[in-house]
Amino acid sequence: MCRLYGFRANEQTKVECTLVRAQNALLLQSRRDQRGIGHPDGWGIGFYADGEPTVERRATAAHTDLNFAVTTERTFSRTVIAHVRKATVGQPQVANTHPFSHGRWLFAHNGTMTGFDDVHHRLEAEIPATLLQYRLGATDSELIFYWLLSRLLKAGATVDTGGDEEHLRTVVARSVVELAAWCEEAQPEAVPRLNFLLTDGVTMAATRWNNSLWWVERREVHDCEICGIPHIRHTPSAPYRAAVIASEPISHEEWQEIPDHSILVIDPEMRTITAL
Numbered sequence: 001m002c003r004l005y006g007f008r009a010n011e012q013t014k015v016e017c018t019l020v021r022a023q024n025a026l027l028l029q030s031r032r033d034q035r036g037i038g039h040p041d042g043w044g045i046g047f048y049a050d051g052e053p054t055v056e057r058r059a060t061a062a063h064t065d066l067n068f069a070v071t072t073e074r075t076f077s078r079t080v081i082a083h084v085r086k087a088t089v090g091q092p093q094v095a096n097t098h099p100f101s102h103g104r105w106l107f108a109h110n111g112t113m114t115g116f117d118d119v120h121h122r123l124e125a126e127i128p129a130t131l132l133q134y135r136l137g138a139t140d141s142e143l144i145f146y147w148l149l150s151r152l153l154k155a156g157a158t159v160d161t162g163g164d165e166e167h168l169r170t171v172v173a174r175s176v177v178e179l180a181a182w183c184e185e186a187q188p189e190a191v192p193r194l195n196f197l198l199t200d201g202v203t204m205a206a207t208r209w210n211n212s213l214w215w216v217e218r219r220e221v222h223d224c225e226i227c228g229i230p231h232i233r234h235t236p237s238a239p240y241r242a243a244v245i246a247s248e249p250i251s252h253e254e255w256q257e258i259p260d261h262s263i264l265v266i267d268p269e270m271r272t273i274t275a276l
Contacts, residue, residue, distance in 0.1 A: 204243075
């Protein structure tokens with residue numbers, strides 16, 4: 001299993017303290033999470049600059065790789081997805097490391113698509129060859145990404161301009177329910193774990209399916225509880241809003257557990273919708 005981190009805000013924000021210095025920062029989780037499990041098989045950080053995603057990925061443990069801290073130090077964005085990996089399907093290598101990107105889209109997964117040997121054929125059959133050709137690794141996660149993206153494109157989203165809240169909410173919610181049913185049909189004795197983070201840079205969807213997932217909402221500008229200064233280029237005319245999603249609480253803030261078998265969507269106006 002892996003550990004996820006998703007961030008959305010209405011103003012550019014620096015996330016270094018959350019990812020590196022917080023009480024339960026993602027860096028620390030790569031060594032040992034709250035269950036005592038390490039995630040040493042790679043790390044990745046994706047963020048948006050001028051509307052386009054930038055992704056840094058390594059097949060090394062975040063807590064042993066100085067590049068993780070260097071990348072977080074320069075990550076200043078409205079939208080971020082980060083991930084530390086414990087390999088299940090696919091060897092530890094860069095091509096199998098999250099987040100995955102295509103056009104404006106970023107995606108990361110915590111869990112395993114059970115019944116992979118059978119279910120992957122159903123996913124591949126839905127993905128156009130023109131899209132499937134971009135799959136570089138061997139993970140179930142990257143295949144799920146292109147499967148979700150193909151469904152979003154059929155619903156009216158695009159690779160270059162993204163989608164809208166309705167696209168993400170309806171397509172992702174319907175797809176995770178369907179995929180879970182396929183997994184259970186292929187391997188009834190196993191539990192599919194399908195926690196997803198998917199974003200086009202302005203809207204973010206997070207699913208919780210049989211793995212832990214939490215979120216916290218931030219309102220107004222506050223000094224960071226770690227370093228004592230705010231990390232925001234604030235425009236006083238607009239109230240600051242942000243939402244953070246993570247596999248387990250990272251800071252001393254009042255985190256809320258996302259209900260199992262549900263989807264949390266953060267729209268461009270920073271409104272949050274939990275549904276299935």
